[in-house]
Amino acid sequence: MTTNLSGKSVIAGIGATKFGALPGRSTISMNVEAIRKALQDAGVEKDAVDALWVKCPTSKFELMYGQKIAEATGLQPRIGGVWDQGGASNIMMISYAAMAIEAGQCEIAVICFADNPKTGSAASYSRPRGDDALYGWFATLSSYAMIARRHMGELGTRREDLGAVAVASRRHGAQNPNAQLRKALTLDEYMALPPMVAPFCRDDCALVSDGAGAVVVMSAERAKKMGVKKPVPILGFGHGQTSWEVAQRPDMTSTQAKIAAETAFKMAGLSRKDIDVAQIYDCFTITVLMTLEDYGFAKRGQIGDFVKGGNIEIGGELPVNTSGGLLSETGMPGMQLIHEGVRQMRGEATLQVKNAKHCIISNQGGVMHTHASLILGQ
Amino acid sequence: MNATVQTATKPKATLPDPDINEVSKQYWDALAKGKLTFQHCRKCNNNWLPARGECPRCLEADWAWHEASGKAKLISWVVFHRAFHPAFEERLPYNVAVVELAEGPRMITNIVIDDAEKLVIDQPLTFVPAEEQGHGIARFKPA
Numbered sequence: 001m002t003t004n005l006s007g008k009s010v011i012a013g014i015g016a017t018k019f020g021a022l023p024g025r026s027t028i029s030m031n032v033e034a035i036r037k038a039l040q041d042a043g044v045e046k047d048a049v050d051a052l053w054v055k056c057p058t059s060k061f062e063l064m065y066g067q068k069i070a071e072a073t074g075l076q077p078r079i080g081g082v083w084d085q086g087g088a089s090n091i092m093m094i095s096y097a098a099m100a101i102e103a104g105q106c107e108i109a110v111i112c113f114a115d116n117p118k119t120g121s122a123a124s125y126s127r128p129r130g131d132d133a134l135y136g137w138f139a140t141l142s143s144y145a146m147i148a149r150r151h152m153g154e155l156g157t158r159r160e161d162l163g164a165v166a167v168a169s170r171r172h173g174a175q176n177p178n179a180q181l182r183k184a185l186t187l188d189e190y191m192a193l194p195p196m197v198a199p200f201c202r203d204d205c206a207l208v209s210d211g212a213g214a215v216v217v218m219s220a221e222r223a224k225k226m227g228v229k230k231p232v233p234i235l236g237f238g239h240g241q242t243s244w245e246v247a248q249r250p251d252m253t254s255t256q257a258k259i260a261a262e263t264a265f266k267m268a269g270l271s272r273k274d275i276d277v278a279q280i281y282d283c284f285t286i287t288v289l290m291t292l293e294d295y296g297f298a299k300r301g302q303i304g305d306f307v308k309g310g311n312i313e314i315g316g317e318l319p320v321n322t323s324g325g326l327l328s329e330t331g332m333p334g335m336q337l338i339h340e341g342v343r344q345m346r347g348e349a350t351l352q353v354k355n356a357k358h359c360i361i362s363n364q365g366g367v368m369h370t371h372a373s374l375i376l377g378q
Numbered sequence: 379m380n381a382t383v384q385t386a387t388k389p390k391a392t393l394p395d396p397d398i399n400e401v402s403k404q405y406w407d408a409l410a411k412g413k414l415t416f417q418h419c420r421k422c423n424n425n426w427l428p429a430r431g432e433c434p435r436c437l438e439a440d441w442a443w444h445e446a447s448g449k450a451k452l453i454s455w456v457v458f459h460r461a462f463h464p465a466f467e468e469r470l471p472y473n474v475a476v477v478e479l480a481e482g483p484r485m486i487t488n489i490v491i492d493d494a495e496k497l498v499i500d501q502p503l504t505f506v507p508a509e510e511q512g513h514g515i516a517r518f519k520p521a
């Protein structure tokens with residue numbers, strides 16, 4: 001027998017540091033600030049927290065990092081730890097928290113992430129891939145560009161379609177006072193940029209950012225008892241892992257994002273038509289096109305038609321990345337998308353989508369190795 | 379080395395060497411002689427690269443190295459206009475590709491061509507032995 005957890009848990013609070021360059025701040029310090037703000041937002045006393053899930057900083061892996069955050073916050077959690085699934089980790093950790101709460105393993109969970117690649121080291125993004133340095137095979141962005149080229153050749157996707165994603169994130173980010181990059185981009189400007197790793201140019205790529213974000217998860221029942229002001233129900237979640245290296249995966253243009261979304265939609269009892277706003281992991285522009293296709297918002301090979309003409313911008317059919325995403329708000333791997341989803345459901349977003357009742361959020365990591373979907377409601 | 383081996387200009391900076399271990403040594407030794415090989419599973423007939431101790435399909439460790447026909451097709455490629463390592467600064471722009479051997483395995487490589495933007499997805503390719511930093515490597519050219 002399975003239990004449907006839809007709506008059983010809520011995101012009770014969110015908190016973040018500033019985004020951009022935060023010189024002199026350790027990831028532990030940034031995590032503590034984000035946690036403090038998330039607890040204040042939820043109206044929860046720190047001592048009520050009994051679970052802590054942490055995504056390790058991307059730029060520097062540290063053994064037992066979760067325990068360092070527990071010490072820095074004065075916690076001795078019943079359950080949790082570090083989850084190592086790249087940019088999919090944050091939604092994954094939220095879903096494990098929801099499952100653990102329902103299973104009676106904990107009551108109030110904090111999920112957090114911090115990194116400082118901008119003032120620290122961004123070397124993890126440009127390292128050689130596997131044994132192939134002799135071929136000049138370097139950097140994360142090159143693997144995504146490899147996928148993008150295949151998508152273009154196999155399905156007819158054009159640079160203009162990649163550009164539509166960048167234009168949307170940048171338009172939204174320009175209006176977000178907390179965004180690291182507040183400079184709108186036109187499609188003509190995008191098309192005129194020189195190639196960096198073709199078919200990608202600079203503006204296909206996420207920002208490099210310092211910063212931290214945290215969320216507080218508890219049962220809907222507990223939130224009601226505690227008088228949490230704006231709890232946002234977790235209606236659905238799902239995971240999928242493509243796992244194999246880009247060169248080895250038999251299908252380069254579709255991922256297990258499909259399975260993740262199907263699981264989340266089924267849990268929520270919703271379909272694509274019920275989604276009013278989406279926060280889609282945009283580490284690179286191609287990721288948004290493929291995720292929207294895998295989620296079923298466009299048929300395979302027809303994503304160019306879906307994203308053109310402002311359809312994924314505010315006022316369009318499906319506004320995507322309404323606070324600017326990784327391309328404009330902060331390069332942080334995914335937590336900012338969850339925060340913006342929460343703000344949209346609370347009706348507090350800077351670019352609020354009118355009457356938005358359901359938001360889908362994607363997180364993904366590695367080079368589309370890992371994926372997690374989250375559906376929030378009201 | 380046979381006559382078709384291309385000798386690369388010596389890089390100023392040292393690239394990370396491949397992880398040559400007990401399993402992969404035969405692959406690199408063969409490439410040094412200008413031969414491209416892949417692993418073949420005697421239990422389930424699966425073919426694969428890169429080198430690993432067990433067949434990823436049936437998990438058995440009963441395999442042998444086979445020489446590739448050298449026929450392949452282009453799965454995808456990128457063109458670097460920025461060097462992420464000093465050794466590649468003077469080679470810009472250069473390409474990196476994913477190819478699928480006729481026998482099935484896929485690998486990272488370079489395509490020997492002047493203008494890589496003229497390549498086409500799925501186009502047929504042929505193996506070209508080459509050398510980089512004292513190691514044999516496998517490049518491909520349009521067939």
Ligand SMILES: [Zn+2]
Pocket residue numbers: 419420421422423424433434435436437438
């Ligand atoms: Zn086998």
